[in-house]
Amino acid sequence: MSAPAQSGLYIVATPIGNLGDLSRRAESILAAAEIILVEDTRVTGKLLNHIGKKSKMIVYNDHKSKADRDVILDAIRCKIVALVSDAGTPLISDPGYKLVRDAQEAGLYITTIPGPSAAIAALTLSGLPSDRFLFEGFLPGKTKARRDSLGALKSLNASLIFYENGSRLGAMLADSLAVLGDRKAAVIREITKRFEESVAGSLGDLATRYGSEKPKGEIVVIIGPPGAPEAADEQEIEAALRDALVRLPASKAAGEVARTFNTDRKALYELANRWKAEK
Numbered sequence: 001m002s003a004p005a006q007s008g009l010y011i012v013a014t015p016i017g018n019l020g021d022l023s024r025r026a027e028s029i030l031a032a033a034e035i036i037l038v039e040d041t042r043v044t045g046k047l048l049n050h051i052g053k054k055s056k057m058i059v060y061n062d063h064k065s066k067a068d069r070d071v072i073l074d075a076i077r078c079k080i081v082a083l084v085s086d087a088g089t090p091l092i093s094d095p096g097y098k099l100v101r102d103a104q105e106a107g108l109y110i111t112t113i114p115g116p117s118a119a120i121a122a123l124t125l126s127g128l129p130s131d132r133f134l135f136e137g138f139l140p141g142k143t144k145a146r147r148d149s150l151g152a153l154k155s156l157n158a159s160l161i162f163y164e165n166g167s168r169l170g171a172m173l174a175d176s177l178a179v180l181g182d183r184k185a186a187v188i189r190e191i192t193k194r195f196e197e198s199v200a201g202s203l204g205d206l207a208t209r210y211g212s213e214k215p216k217g218e219i220v221v222i223i224g225p226p227g228a229p230e231a232a233d234e235q236e237i238e239a240a241l242r243d244a245l246v247r248l249p250a251s252k253a254a255g256e257v258a259r260t261f262n263t264d265r266k267a268l269y270e271l272a273n274r275w276k277a278e279k
Helices: 024-032 041-051 066-078 097-105 118-126 143-153 166-180 203-209 234-247 250-261 265-278
Strands: 008-012 035-038 056-059 080-083 110-113 133-138 159-164 184-189 197-202 219-223
Touching: 008 024, 008 097, 024 041, 024 080, 024 110, 035 041, 035 066, 041 056, 066 080, 066 097, 097 110, 118 159, 118 184, 118 197, 118 219, 133 143, 143 166, 159 166, 166 184, 166 203, 166 219, 184 203, 197 203, 234 250, 234 265, 250 265
Parallel strands: 008 080, 008 110, 035 056, 035 080, 133 159
Antiparallel strands: 159 219, 184 197, 184 219
16 A cells, blocks of 8 residues: 655554554554654554554643644644554544644644544444444543533433443442443453453443452443333323313313323323313
């Protein structure tokens, strides 16, 4: 594959575990890059050794100043600069957003070389609904802040994707159970690596399992969407209708109760009128 001729910023996805997952295009870009922006030179150094290439590496993280980014932007104007993270797709819970934003504003050439993402890979392994999902990344470390964050997601009808580490996993699952209820979930770790593991079950079961166990490696937690609410029984609906009739005429009372219980308004209206006729 020919090397890219155009100077600019190349956002390069790298393997999340198995180095064999590096695409041919990503390898070509890394081989051609005059500068590679990395999180950790040791991690990216292993990848470069794997493909037999040597390139200048510069550590880039969210602590870099505007002045630091300006220096990098000057390089992007005339050189091939690759941005990588330690694993997976850059900018997904990894540094890079501010640099891409500044490069866009400067009118520089930017492109992406797509590839592995732990969040998406875990979702495919989870066995949970994948038609609608939210990637939340890492939750806060403190219990109250973590529960507040989970509370804001409680009513969302989607699978939820989180990153977590082994030392906090048990607490995170326990808080998720307390806030979200006992939903289906999965804990997936070390994706594409030798000790890849996918454990599915209820949040209650997983919270118990990982309450004392602290697994090693990169961990993704997938929590399924809330289940359909239990249907109210007939007595509950009729009691709500009688209460509503104390405050409202039959038509409005039927409408209010129908919206609350997601049931047939017409049938409730007929029932209200039948009660009225029986008096």
